Amino acid sequence: xxxxxxxxxxxxxxxxxxxxxxxxxxxxxxxxxxxxxxxxxxxxxxxxxxxxxxxxxxxxxxxxxxxxxxxxxxxxxxxxxxxxxxxxxxxxxxxxxxxxxxxxxxxxxxxx
Amino acid sequence: xxxxxxxxxxxxxxxxxxxxxxxxxxxxxxxxxxxxxxxxxxxxxxxxxxxxxxxxxxxxxxxxxxxxxxxxxxxxxxxxxxxxxxxxxxxxxxxxxxxxxxxxxxxxxxxxxxxxx
Numbered sequence: 001x002x003x004x005x006x007x008x009x010x011x012x013x014x015x016x017x018x019x020x021x022x023x024x025x026x027x028x029x030x031x032x033x034x035x036x037x038x039x040x041x042x043x044x045x046x047x048x049x050x051x052x053x054x055x056x057x058x059x060x061x062x063x064x065x066x067x068x069x070x071x072x073x074x075x076x077x078x079x080x081x082x083x084x085x086x087x088x089x090x091x092x093x094x095x096x097x098x099x100x101x102x103x104x105x106x107x108x109x110x111x112x
Numbered sequence: 113x114x115x116x117x118x119x120x121x122x123x124x125x126x127x128x129x130x131x132x133x134x135x136x137x138x139x140x141x142x143x144x145x146x147x148x149x150x151x152x153x154x155x156x157x158x159x160x161x162x163x164x165x166x167x168x169x170x171x172x173x174x175x176x177x178x179x180x181x182x183x184x185x186x187x188x189x190x191x192x193x194x195x196x197x198x199x200x201x202x203x204x205x206x207x208x209x210x211x212x213x214x215x216x217x218x219x220x221x222x223x224x225x226x227x228x229x
Contacts, residue, residue: 033217042116042202042220043155088154092216097162098143098206099170100218104154 006089006103014111019076021106023089024069030094032065032072037086037105046074046087081112113138118203118221125193125228133188133224135203141219143206144186148172148199149223155202161186162210193228200225 007022025032031050035043049056049065049072056063062075076083086107090100119134137144145160147170157170161180175197177189186205190197201224208216 035220040223042222043204044220045217048217096210097160097168098208098210098216098218099145099157099160100155100204101157102147102155104152 006087006106008106009104010107010109012109012111013079015079015081017079019079019083019108019110021074021087021108023072023074023103025072025089025091025101025103026070027091028094029067029091031092032063033090033092033100034061034063034072034074035088035090035102037088039085043088076108079108079110081110084108084110115139116203116205116219116221118201118224120224121222123224123226125190125226127193127195127228129190129193131190131193133190133201133203133226135186135188135221136184137186137203137205137219138184139205139207139219140183141205141207142183143208143218144180145170145204145218146176146178146186146188147202147204149202150199158188158201190226195228198226198228 033048034046037043047058049063060077065072086105088105090102116137146158147155149155156172159178161167164183167178203221204218206218
C-alpha cells in the first residue's frame with residue numbers, strides 16, 4: 001500500500017505565482033523526499049528533508065516537514081512554465097531495504 | 113556517468129509472450145529496484161535488490177522475475193505477458209541499500225512504456 005498521499009491531485013496556476021503541494025504519510029520516517037516527473041520522463045530528485053529538520057530551501061523550492069502531523073509541503077515560488085510536471089513525495093522505511101513509498105502525485109500546470 | 117539506463121523505451125507484446133526489460137547503472141550502487149507506474153496510482157514497487165545475488169519481492173511482484181548477477185545490471189522478466197501488465201516501468205538505484213539512511217536518494221531511469229495486447 002502507498003505510504004503517501006499528495007494534495008491537491010492537480011493544480012493550475014499562472015506563471016509567476018507560487019505553487020504549494022502537500023503530502024501526508026503514515027509511518028515514522030528518517031527522511032522525506034520530493035521528486036519531479038516531466039511528462040514521459042523518469043523521476044528526478046528535487047530535495048530531501050531529514051526527520052529532525054522542519055524546513056529546507058533549495059533555489060525556488062521550500063520544503064517543510066511536520067512529523068507530529070506526518071505531513072510535508074513543497075512550495076515552488078515564482079513559478080515558470082518549465083515547472084509544469086508531476087510532483088511526488090516519497091519516504092523510505094526506517095529499517096530494512098531502501099524501498100521508497102510514493103504518493104499519488106500532484107500534477108502542476110503553469111500557464112505562461 | 114550515464115546514470116541509470118533502461119532498454120527498450122517502448123515495447124508492444126501480445127498476451128502470453130515473454131520479454132526482458134533491461135536496466136543498468138554505472139554508479140556502483142548497492143540498491144536497485146523496479147517500479148511500475150499506472151495512471152492515478154503513483155509508483156508501485158515490483159522487485160528490489162540490496163546487492164549482487166540478493167533479490168526480494170515488492171508490493172506487486174506477481175508475473176515478474178528478477179536476477180542480480182552483477183552490481184550493474186538488474187533485468188526484469190515478464191514470464192507470460194498479460195494486458196494488466198500494460199504500464200510504464202521504471203528502474204531506480206541508490207548508493208545505500210538500507211532504508212535507515214537519513215540522506216540517501218534514488219536515481220531513476222527514463223522508463224519503458226509497455227503495451228500488452
